[in-house]
Structure formats: C-alpha cells, structure tokens
Amino acid sequence: MLERVLSGExxxxxNQVLNRFLKELGQRAELTTPVEMVRYRGGRRESETLAKWQRLTCHTGRRTFATLGLEQGLRPELVMKITGHKSWASFKRYINITADVVSKEFHRVYGGGGMPSL
Structure with missing residues (x-):
C-alpha cells in the first residue's frame, strides 16, 4: 500500500474524508449505542447525545488507543511516544479511567479486600 502511495497510484x-468513511463504517456496523458528550463553556455545562457511529473520528480512535493501551499495561511514556504527545499535561486529557478500571486494579494489587484502610 505504501508503495502505491509513493508511486502516485x-x-x-x-482526515475529513477518512472521518466520513469511519462514520459510514460505524453506521453499517450498527454502532447505535447513545453516547453523551459533555462540554463546559464559560462555566456552563452543555451536553449532546448522539449514536456512537456519529462520534467516530481519527481523534476518538487516538483517545481510545491511549486509554486502552494504559488499561492493558502499556507504560504511559510508550503510549505518549506512539500518539505523538510531548507533554504529560496534553496527554492526560486523553485518558478516561472508569470506576471499573479502578476497581479491577485495586483488586489486582490488594486482592479481594478492596481499598486499604488508612
């Protein structure tokens, strides 16, 4: 494929065209689960709910890779290198750690006892 690109064939x-194709693929795959997007503008909360396929973009793929890579045990500096992030400040906005992930990690480290008493 790379040879075909380099030869001009x-x-x-x-990104716009690829994002359009991703949305079409998601729609054909029936990714219809509602997804809420929350933004804060000027201290006001704004929310919009759309089908998951409508949210598919290269950028959401990048964010998903970062979160899943960390959940699977990749070191943060490796994920940052792959995604092209230079600073922790910009990278940490990509990470979405769910309560389920927190629970599983505590169970892995501390066993069935949950969080340790302080």
Missing amino acids: LRPLT
Whole structure:
C-alpha cells in the first residue's frame, strides 16, 4: 500500500474524508449505542447525545488507543511516544479511567479486600 502511495497510484486520504468513511463504517456496523458528550463553556455545562457511529473520528480512535493501551499495561511514556504527545499535561486529557478500571486494579494489587484502610 505504501508503495502505491509513493508511486502516485494511490493518494492518501484527508482526515475529513477518512472521518466520513469511519462514520459510514460505524453506521453499517450498527454502532447505535447513545453516547453523551459533555462540554463546559464559560462555566456552563452543555451536553449532546448522539449514536456512537456519529462520534467516530481519527481523534476518538487516538483517545481510545491511549486509554486502552494504559488499561492493558502499556507504560504511559510508550503510549505518549506512539500518539505523538510531548507533554504529560496534553496527554492526560486523553485518558478516561472508569470506576471499573479502578476497581479491577485495586483488586489486582490488594486482592479481594478492596481499598486499604488508612
């Protein structure tokens, strides 16, 4: 494929076109689970709920890779290198640690006892 791109036979896709194809693929795969997107603007909470396929973009793939890579045990500095992040401040915005992940990690480290008493 790379040879075809370099020879001019195949042109790379722009992000806009690739994102459009990702959405179409998600729609065909029936990724219809509602997903709520929450933003804060000027201290006001704004929320919008759309089908999961409507949220698919290259950027959401990057964010998902970062979160899942960390959950699977990849070191943060390795994930940062792969995703191209130079600073921890910009990288940490990509991470979405769920309560389920926290519970599983505590169970792995401390056994069935849950969180230690202080």
